[in-house]
Amino acid sequence: MPITHQGTICYSIEELLQRTHLPPSAVRPCLEDASFAGALRLNDSVYITEDALSDFFARCFSYAGVAPSCYAMPDDLQHAASPWAKTLLEMYRHPFAFGTSLSPQQGRVLHTLVANIQPRNIVEIGSFIGISSIWMAAGFSQDNTDGTLHAIDLFYEIMPCYPYRSGYLKDPLSFAESAANAAHLAERIRFYRMNSYEVGRQIDTLFDFPIDLLFIDGDHSIRGCMNDFALFAPSVSPGGIIVLHDIYPDVCGYKGPRYLLDHVIQDTPEFKVIELATTPRNYGMAIIQKTAHHTRPWHSFGYWKLAHIRLKARIQKTRTWKIFKAHPFVNILKKAL
Numbered sequence: 001m002p003i004t005h006q007g008t009i010c011y012s013i014e015e016l017l018q019r020t021h022l023p024p025s026a027v028r029p030c031l032e033d034a035s036f037a038g039a040l041r042l043n044d045s046v047y048i049t050e051d052a053l054s055d056f057f058a059r060c061f062s063y064a065g066v067a068p069s070c071y072a073m074p075d076d077l078q079h080a081a082s083p084w085a086k087t088l089l090e091m092y093r094h095p096f097a098f099g100t101s102l103s104p105q106q107g108r109v110l111h112t113l114v115a116n117i118q119p120r121n122i123v124e125i126g127s128f129i130g131i132s133s134i135w136m137a138a139g140f141s142q143d144n145t146d147g148t149l150h151a152i153d154l155f156y157e158i159m160p161c162y163p164y165r166s167g168y169l170k171d172p173l174s175f176a177e178s179a180a181n182a183a184h185l186a187e188r189i190r191f192y193r194m195n196s197y198e199v200g201r202q203i204d205t206l207f208d209f210p211i212d213l214l215f216i217d218g219d220h221s222i223r224g225c226m227n228d229f230a231l232f233a234p235s236v237s238p239g240g241i242i243v244l245h246d247i248y249p250d251v252c253g254y255k256g257p258r259y260l261l262d263h264v265i266q267d268t269p270e271f272k273v274i275e276l277a278t279t280p281r282n283y284g285m286a287i288i289q290k291t292a293h294h295t296r297p298w299h300s301f302g303y304w305k306l307a308h309i310r311l312k313a314r315i316q317k318t319r320t321w322k323i324f325k326a327h328p329f330v331n332i333l334k335k336a337l
């Protein structure tokens, strides 16, 4: 946790290394560099002031020999005149956008989907800095006057993730709101700084409408994806579409979306699935149509699997489990088996 020193928020080097995965060899030269004025020595520890974080990370990446990455911008986006396209171009320039926000090619898929089906209500789980939100909301036509996108995210501060994402952003919600304004889409996008689990548990009161398009790109753990699906998919209207991002774990490193597809969605006749390869990295996308309301109880949609995952996670957090796991006898038993 950061500390406050004389009214300034400061982060310890240990915390920054842990949160960003930066190698100490990239940090050391920055701290020794006399031209860097953002380091403070307090109680035998080194801290970086909040206003120096962007400079600090840029220097660390440079000392590590890693240039900040950006997606290559397709020609049509570079030369587009509309406010939303210009805003996207600007957003993609920021070093914190790369890797976590979807690429322009993937954004185009979502945009085209919205432009064709003209949903009245889109729910997006995981907006990050708002890039996917803008791609989708820009697909609403003038005639679709009610078309609204509900974008849910925790909107926590964004730290770099070495070596992929450089750049720091204190307040992603303000960033996303300003971008929606600049894109002339502020009236089309409603942002919710909330945990999707909390929204899902109150879905009938918060969202008293059928969802025509649900984009799940939030918590990518098995538990997170199963929760989002179990809580939001029942509100998707028959004929409505659900999009999952990052479905190829070998490329993207996340297991949740694939698990959801293989263990719940593929087994269920009410869902029809198309898997799409994506570029520049094949993280993959699944476009799922919910053809009818569920005729079977929720346990057939993986409810029991979800309950099992939740119970397991709860047990693994207990002290008794940790003591049990650390016991030498358990190791001997594991090896024997």
Ligand SMILES: C[S@@+](CC[C@H](N)C(=O)[O-])C[C@H]1O[C@@H](n2cnc3c(N)ncnc32)[C@H](O)[C@@H]1O
Residues within 6 Å of the ligand: 100, 101, 102, 125, 126, 127, 128, 129, 130, 131, 132, 133, 152, 153, 154, 155, 156, 194, 195, 196, 197, 217, 218, 219, 220, 224
């Ligand atoms: C991969 S990013 C989303 C990228 C975004 N869709 C885009 O392409 O521009 C995942 C986002 O999900 C959010 N997230 C993770 N768990 C969440 C949860 N339980 N509730 C709401 N948002 C969550 C994170 O804060 C992060 O911004």
